[in-house]
Every structure is written in structure tokens, then in C-alpha cells.
Amino acid sequence: MKIVDHIKNAKGRTLFSFELLPPPKGQGIQSIFNTMDELMEFKPPFIDVTYHREDYLYKEHSNGLLERVSYRKRPGTVAICAAIMNKYKVDAVPHLICGGFTKEETENALIDLNFLGIDNVLVLRGDARKGDPDFIPTPEGHAYATDLLQQVLDMNQGKYLHEDVVSSEHTNFCIGVAGYPEKHFEAPNFNTDFKWLKKKVEMGAEFIVTQMFFNVDKYKEFVIKCREHDIHVPIIPGLKPLTTKKQLITLPKIFHLDIPEDLSDAVDQCKTNADVRKVGEEWLVQQCKELIDFGVPVLHFYTMSNPGPTKKIVARLA
Ligand code: FAD
Secondary structure (H helix, E strand, C coil): CCHHHHHHHHCCCCEEEEEECCCCCCCCCHHHHHHHHHHHHHCCCEEEECCCCCEEEEEECCCCCEEEEEECCCCCHHHHHHHHHHHHCCEEEEEEECCCCCHHHHHHHHHHHHHCCCCEEEEECCCCCCCCCCCCCCCCCCCCHHHHHHHHHHHHCCCCCCCCCCCCCCCCCEEEEEECCCCCCCCCCHHHHHHHHHHHHHHCCCEEEEEECCCHHHHHHHHHHHHHCCCCCCEEEEECCCCCCCHHHHHHHHHCCCCCHHHHHHHHCCCCHHHHHHHHHHHHHHHHHHHHHHCCCEEEEECCCCHHHHHHHHHHHC
């Protein structure tokens, strides 16, 4: 079922959904099933599965020379989505990224997803490869999420690459895109970022999932601004429990977000990891309560393949 229909059918009840990462290459799918087993009691209407482009690895040879090889650390997104749908009868939402894929490879992936009965995709640009200063589009690939979005929209109309005739065998994907309550880090200002977000929605994106945030006011301001910019699709807040002191540094660095002073002070004062997890849990429970009061359609949790902390939080809300 399409995400927008899940939201409609909920009739104002807040839904819980989760994002999972494919396991690193060489590990089995059991870790995904273990995570799903933990989360199924919350009846998630859908589960997102991230997509990871290939990265560089430097291999040292016996003569001391370094060879740069390209490798994908977390493959398997499409198959994991199929396995989740098959085993748990829950909709799986694969993330699709521009980086690392030609248009042809993207088309093939979309054909596979369509054949598997997957109804939703989250369309993203992806980040720069580790070691690259900026995002470099793959030759014959897409430069922005808008371009990838257009390809999915074309397929929804039966327009395939290199085919002159429009096919009656069209896909029917419900397409989501990313939104940034604290601005995408490359955008020169909020208004430019909104301009592109609006473009994605005008083109046909039907829902937005946000980057994680720790300050609910920033989400609320973002939603209000979106509505002012005539963006009226559901805006699903992305949430993550803070679980380690190190994340005070890593989360702002990786995700370009602010950690509120009250939260960072409370974490700083913690003596043990368990204390940090408790502070993170209380903070996110409070965030979720405020978001439910604000009327969000779904609370979407970035589990980072560690469902324990998320489970504790959702259990207090469900
Ligand atoms: P875009 O919409 O292409 O925007 C990128 C930048 O360009 C922005 O600054 C925007 O303002 C600007 N812009 C947008 N369109 C245009 C245009 N047509 N012309 C000029 N400028 C434009 N990454 C992964 O690799 N795998 C994942 O599975 C993944 N999942 C994610 C899930 C969510 C909910 C979120 C919020 C992010 C996720 N990311 C993932 C990270 C994401 O790929 C990065 O944040 C990336 O830097 C931007 O992606 P985007 O789709 O927002 O890009």
C-alpha cells in the first residue's frame, strides 16, 4: 500500500515506522529479521531500507604501493525489502540514490522493485563518496534528486529509457523525498532549499521524510514554512535516540544538525553509558509527545540497526 494511503487510513492516529540499514557485506540477513522481530509489536505500516553507494578502500600491496579499490559495504537493499515484505507482510520502502548508479541501472532496479510489488520509494541524491570533496554525479547517472524523481515519474507513465513508444505496463510508485528542518548543508540559504523541495513536490513527490533533529521547534517551523511555500504533502519527522557521548560530536558533523544546549549539558554530566541512554530516551520521548500533539502523521525512527533504544521509546508512546 502507498504511504499516503497508510496515513489516510490511520484517520489521525500517529503511526510508527522504522529505518533499517542493510548489514555489512559478509553478514547474513538474520540481523534484519532480529530487528524486525523486535519492532513488529508496534505494527509499523512500513519499513525503510537505506541504500549505500560504493566507497573507496585502500589496499596495501607487498611492495608498499597502495591500490584504491571501489567496494560497496552494505549491498542488498532490494532483496532485504523483498524479504521483509514476504516474511512480515509489511510494506518496505527502499531508498534510491543518484550516486553510484547510471540511469540504466536505476531503471533496472525500479523494474525489479515493481515486479516485487513494492509500492513506495524514497528518492535521494546521496552524499559525496568518502574522500571526494563534493558529490560527483556518476557518468550517465543523475546529479540531483529531482532528476531521479523525474525518471521514476516517467516510469509511472510507462516511459522507459531508449523506448520511443510509451508502454501500458507502467509503474505506480508513491514517491517520497528528503526535507531538512535545519537546511541542507549545501544550500546557500533556507529559501533556496525550499525552492528545490517545492519543485520536488510540484513534480509529483507525495511525502517528505525529514533529516533527524533534536529540537521540535525546528521541525514545527519547517512545517509552517513548507505550508507557506505551498508544500502540502505529509511531512514525516525523522528521529533518533542519542545513545553515546561521542554522538554530541559525530551527529552534528555527519548530519549537519544542532544539539540543543540542555541536551548536550545533560549528556556531558553523565557518568556512564547507561546514564547517556537514559537522557537520550527521556529527550526523545518528550520530542515524540510534542510531535504527536502537533499532529504528525508518522513518527519515523532511524534505528541504525540497533532497535533496543528505539523500542524502549516507542513502548512508552504506543
Ligand atoms: P537533493 O534534493 O538533490 O538536494 C541536494 C542539494 O542541492 C540541496 O542543497 C538542494 O537545495 C539543492 N538542489 C536540489 N535540487 C536541485 C536542482 N535541481 N538544482 C540545483 N540544486 C538543487 N543517503 C544515502 O546515501 N542513502 C540513503 O539511504 C539515505 N537516506 C536518507 C533518508 C533521509 C530521510 C534523509 C533526510 C537523507 C538520506 N540520505 C541518504 C542522505 C541524503 O542523500 C543527503 O542528505 C544528500 O546530501 C542530499 O540528498 P537529497 O535527496 O536531499 O538531495
